[in-house]
Amino acid sequence: xxxxxxxxxxxxxxxxxxxxxxxxxxxxxxxxxxxxxxxxxxxxxxxxxxxxxxxxxxxxxxxxxxxxxxxxxxxxxxxxxxxxxxxxxxxxxxxxxxxxxxxxxxxxxxxxxxxxxxxxxxxxxxxxxxxxxxxxxxxxxxxxxxxxxxxxxxxxxxxxxxxxxxxxxxxxxxxxxxxxxxxxxxxxxxxxxxxxxxxxxxxxxxxxxxxxxxxxxxxxxxxxxxxxxxxxxxxxxxxxxxxxxxxxxxxxxxxxxxxxxxxxxxxxx
Amino acid sequence: xxxxxxxxxxxxxxxxxxxxxxxxxxxxxxxxxxxxxxxxxxxxxxxxxxxxxxxxxxxxxxxxxxxxxxxxxxxxxxxxxxxxxxxxxxxxxxxxxxxxxxxxxxxxxxxxxxxxxxxxxxxxxxxxxxxxxxxxxxxxxxxxxxxxxxxxxxxxxxxxxxxxxxxxxxxxxxxxxxxxxxxxxxxxxxxxxxxxxxxxxxxxxxxxxxxxxxxxxxxxxxxxxxxxxxxxxxxxxxxxxxxxxxxxxxxxxxxxxxxxxxxxxxxxxxxxxxxxxxxxxxxxxxxxxxxxxxxxxxxxxxxxxxxxxxxxxxxxxxxxxxxxxxxxxxxxxxxxxxxxxxxxxxxxxxxxxxxxxxxxxxxxxxxxxxxxxxxxxxxxxxxxxxxxxxxxxxxxxxxxxxxxxxxxxxxxxxxxxxxxxxxxxxxxxxxxxxxxxxxxxxxxxxxxxxxxxxxxxxxx
Numbered sequence: 001x002x003x004x005x006x007x008x009x010x011x012x013x014x015x016x017x018x019x020x021x022x023x024x025x026x027x028x029x030x031x032x033x034x035x036x037x038x039x040x041x042x043x044x045x046x047x048x049x050x051x052x053x054x055x056x057x058x059x060x061x062x063x064x065x066x067x068x069x070x071x072x073x074x075x076x077x078x079x080x081x082x083x084x085x086x087x088x089x090x091x092x093x094x095x096x097x098x099x100x101x102x103x104x105x106x107x108x109x110x111x112x113x114x115x116x117x118x119x120x121x122x123x124x125x126x127x128x129x130x131x132x133x134x135x136x137x138x139x140x141x142x143x144x145x146x147x148x149x150x151x152x153x154x155x156x157x158x159x160x161x162x163x164x165x166x167x168x169x170x171x172x173x174x175x176x177x178x179x180x181x182x183x184x185x186x187x188x189x190x191x192x193x194x195x196x197x198x199x200x201x202x203x204x205x206x207x208x209x210x211x212x213x214x215x216x217x218x219x220x221x222x223x224x225x226x227x228x229x230x231x232x233x234x235x236x237x238x239x240x241x242x243x244x245x246x247x248x249x250x251x252x253x254x255x256x257x258x259x260x261x262x263x264x265x266x267x268x269x
Numbered sequence: 270x271x272x273x274x275x276x277x278x279x280x281x282x283x284x285x286x287x288x289x290x291x292x293x294x295x296x297x298x299x300x301x302x303x304x305x306x307x308x309x310x311x312x313x314x315x316x317x318x319x320x321x322x323x324x325x326x327x328x329x330x331x332x333x334x335x336x337x338x339x340x341x342x343x344x345x346x347x348x349x350x351x352x353x354x355x356x357x358x359x360x361x362x363x364x365x366x367x368x369x370x371x372x373x374x375x376x377x378x379x380x381x382x383x384x385x386x387x388x389x390x391x392x393x394x395x396x397x398x399x400x401x402x403x404x405x406x407x408x409x410x411x412x413x414x415x416x417x418x419x420x421x422x423x424x425x426x427x428x429x430x431x432x433x434x435x436x437x438x439x440x441x442x443x444x445x446x447x448x449x450x451x452x453x454x455x456x457x458x459x460x461x462x463x464x465x466x467x468x469x470x471x472x473x474x475x476x477x478x479x480x481x482x483x484x485x486x487x488x489x490x491x492x493x494x495x496x497x498x499x500x501x502x503x504x505x506x507x508x509x510x511x512x513x514x515x516x517x518x519x520x521x522x523x524x525x526x527x528x529x530x531x532x533x534x535x536x537x538x539x540x541x542x543x544x545x546x547x548x549x550x551x552x553x554x555x556x557x558x559x560x561x562x563x564x565x566x567x568x569x570x571x572x573x574x575x576x577x578x579x580x581x582x583x584x585x586x587x588x589x590x591x592x593x594x595x596x597x598x599x600x601x602x603x604x605x606x607x608x609x610x611x612x613x614x615x616x617x618x619x620x621x622x623x624x625x626x627x628x629x630x631x632x633x634x635x636x637x638x639x640x641x642x643x644x645x646x647x648x649x650x651x652x653x654x655x656x657x658x659x660x661x662x663x664x665x666x667x668x669x670x671x672x673x674x675x676x677x678x679x680x681x682x683x684x685x686x687x688x689x690x691x692x693x694x695x696x697x698x699x700x701x702x703x704x705x706x707x708x709x710x711x712x713x714x715x716x717x718x719x720x721x722x723x724x725x726x727x728x729x
Contacts (some may be wrong), residue, residue: 068617070613070616070617073613073616075531075532098619098620098621099619100619101616101617101618101619102618102619103619105617105618106613106617108610108613108614108617110610112608112610112611112613112614113614114611114614114615114629114633115611115632115633116632124615124618124620124628125618125619125620128618128619128620128624128628129619175614178614178618179617179618182618182619
């Protein structure tokens, strides 16, 4: 099935994949007959921010969506290879994707708060998973999530207002609070700042850096400056392949592959 | 025949105008050695429109007013005794005059006055025909000449044609509006006549409906009672049953189609469901009367209930089936219109599909769904045929779905079927009922559109 392709340059994988938080080996993704990812192997280390960069259509978002099985929702999509979370294969038939998504949260490109109140947006996940036994406990979860998302000061007096009434940057931080509220282990972020202005972007980036203490974060971004600012490790995708992966500083100062070099210096992409 | 020839001539003139306009534009711009403002085809259309439209207006005006004008002229020419006849009699007389003029057998012996009137009628007709031909041709030729003289390279023919096209479109849309206004007015005037005979509060709040009035003064037993409450109640009961069937089934079908069905299955199911909307209501009526009603009656007997063989339940259930596609189609559209990102947000938090649908998708689509339901209700209220065939005619004031009831539309039909006098309250009641029906469905439609609009504002 897999076309034997050369592994990515740099240190994409660990010697013992059990040490990784998320570990992917030889992952192929097909949309119908079209292959979107070719033999991607990468280990995501715990409590780090891993940035995935690359030109449009290179498969970085597709890979991100494999990690919480969001690709299952697309009818024609087929995933081959193995992905482990904490040493457990997440693509075995015994695993419930719904449970998985509670452990691997996601923040999307466009802020997408529910048309509900700010409180209900954050309380949505805890309610579904029964994480609180009383109203007071739920209040506690909502408040701490908003606090961790750095939104509490802006919204504490208007928790009963509509989440859609916030500004774009506030909406995105609300979405992060919503994701945090179910206490995930990994947070996937799919270009979380691409719809935001620079000030809102700076706030979200600051937040990402703080969240790293508690969560493992994988972020897809179009902005190389952003990858350089927020991440510890960076993977460069090109045409469905992971071309190079390594410490962010090394990727941006001393890329080994000429495609990586071309992309980060702005020659294409 | 004459008219046809006239229209053909006018069209021909327009075509000639088109050709001339184009040629003149080319010639003039060549002579002035400058590029014309618009393409030649616009100069052609400009001349053609100017020669065709005024003539057409003249013709339409004549068609609209000729009968009235000729009639009043003929009536004026009649002897005074005939002129002072009551309007219905005068109408009959005029009919005979027209028949006589056309050489058809008349309903009475021809007297000299009538012969003279027929003569006048014919003369006026011929005169009118000649006049309109001359007038419209003059308008066409005049318009053509005038427009042709204006064709110069600096004439903005393209903009002028654009403006005329816009007027044409405005005209078309106002026709639709005026038709509605006309319908409302005709209902209103007849209803006012009815309310002169029967007080409005008796109609709206009376509990007994028995519209048989005495035709002769010596007739007994048919006093006539026009309390429409049993009809409103029957309509309400049947619509309620219909919605109780259509709402869950239609909504669930829509949710399945929008959220669960694979694309290929959806492509089959959706058109099949919409076939339901294309079945003539008479056929639903058969189905209700011959299949559903007996089935319900037998089932009721087994359960020890007495179900009438024409019951509100049978009509309501079948009507509910009929409006399923209205509910499901609109609900499917609005559910599909809920942004994908909201679903992904919910699923990404570890919600299952049905949790996502219940807590995110349906609440977000609710205004649109409610709009669809209101449209379906107004459809159910206006439905006639199923109720005629399956629910019966007896105006019972009851909330029991196993009994025979009747609805507003059914009564309108029965009031107007057969030989009727158009001045008895019995017949006029139909118009009053129609007016009530129109107002209720109008209110429902306006409410539905408002609700749907609010939904659109949220997501587009």
